[in-house]
Structures are given as C-alpha cells and as structure tokens.
Amino acid sequence: MAQTYSDFELIVIDSGTDNADEIVASFDDPRIRYLRQKPQGLGAARNLGIDVARAELIAFQDDDDEWQPTKLTKQVDAIRNAPESVGVVYSTVQKIQNGQQWWVPNENTTQTSGSLVPALWRHNFVSPQTVLIKKRCVETVGGFDESLPALEDWEMWLRVAQTFEFEHVDEALATAHISEDSMSVDYESLAVARDAIVRKHRHTFDEESVARHLFWSGHGFMKTNNVDQGRRNLREALSAEFRPLYLASFAASICGHRLYNRLYSMRKSVG
Secondary structure, three states: OOOOOOOOOEEEEEOOOOOHHHHHHOOOOOOEEEEEOOOOOHHHHHHHHHHHOOOOEEEOOOOOEEEOOOHHHHHHHHHHHOOOOEEEEEEEEEEEEOOEEEEEOOOOOOOOOEOOHHHHHHOOOOOHHHOEEEHHHHHHHOOOOOOOOOOHHHHHHHHHHOOOEEEEEEEEEEEEEOOOOOHHHOHHHHHHHHHHHHHHOHHHOOHHHHHHHHHHHHHHHHHOOOHHHHHHHHHHHHHHOOOHHHHHHHHHHOOOHHHHHHHHHHHHHOO
C-alpha cells in the first residue's frame, strides 16, 4: 500500500491462500476489496479482478513480487502523457532467483516501445507485475486465456499488440522473486502453453519465431518425458527453419527421453 500515488483500489483475489482474509482485514483500509475464488489459475484470477475493477487503468501484482513506491505515480503519468494509441505502459523488472539477479527487458531487446508485435513474437519481455493497462484494451481484445497453464500474460500481450502500442518506462519499478517450484521453472506447463500459443497465433508469427517456439516447446516436452509430442515439435521446428541445434535435438529425441536429457546435460556442461 506504500505507493506515492494513493488514488487506487486494491482488489485481492484469494484462491486458497492460508489466512489471506485475516491478513487483508488487518490493514483496515477502505481501498482494499477482498474476493474469494476457487483455484482456477492466474488467468481466471486476473480476469475476475479486471471484471470488478472500477478504475480505467489496471495493474497486476502477485503475492511474491514487489513494487517500488513510485511505480504507480510514474506509470500513471506516462500513460496520461502518451498518445491515444498507447494502451499499455510497462517497466523493467528485476528478477531474483537463488541469489542471482537480472533485468528484463535488457540491452538485447531490440524494441521496447511502439508497435511490439514482431518483438513479442521473439520472446515475452513484458512482465505482468510491471504493467499498467487501459481497461478498454482488455475489453477490446478479451481477457486472459484461462485454458493456458502458463504464459497467459504473453498470449494476452500478443493480442493487445495487434491493436494498441506499448510504452516502456526504462526503470526497474518491480521485483519478481522466482522460486524453484514457481511457474517459471515448470517445464511441462511451459511446454504445453508455448505449444498452444504458437499454434493459436502462428498466422501472425514469422517462420524464425515459429521455429524457435516449436523448438522450446519440443524441448520442454522431451524434458518431461512426453516423447511423442516433443519429437513432433522438434521436427516441425526443423522444417520451419534449419539450424544445427534443431537438427541435433531432433536426432537426439529419436533416442528417447533419458538419452536426450543426458545429451542435453553434456551440451550444457561444455558450454
């Protein structure tokens, strides 16, 4: 609640957290609204929050992440001063895992503002905890895809970018803490979601991006012993774009799950 911008409502969606209602009640702040929802995933929780929100601007926050105190102030100013075509303002995020830290987007991100369709094809650098989005953007493109087990934010930004522009605040206004059991390291969920997204949006992707995402979904399926799907995706990646890595990975997939993982571990150990 320690934001320099104070004119906001905080909607807490409780999907089963222990004592969440008691924690919320302890704040005794009229800006807080508390809603319970059966566990249905992040997409469903965010959609419920959007549906009941009274404000025209929406921001997202997960329980293990942090905002800088000036986050809302700087982003509200940015979106109010931006062209009407801008529907989303987001910032850099600091990510922390096992004592290591990095920032997204970084110097390797080729484009961070404007029409981001081609850039978002390559990878998702718009972290949800950094986003401030106009509610009408969500109403225009539809909410988060609740069928996805992960990456629902990336799929949402792909749809938003078809109609609206993004503006980047080049400052780390949020921190994301990544645990070993978080969605960020769940190979199976990531593989299923990435596969669904690339097939849903394939008509808008360039072939290089199609190949890359088919490769990574195929790799994820192989890591989780879904060999048939993994092999299919690796073969599709190789068909979309020839790369030695794709060829080697497809060849390794023919040898099965265990040998594939052993070869992948050997490749990592030699750089």
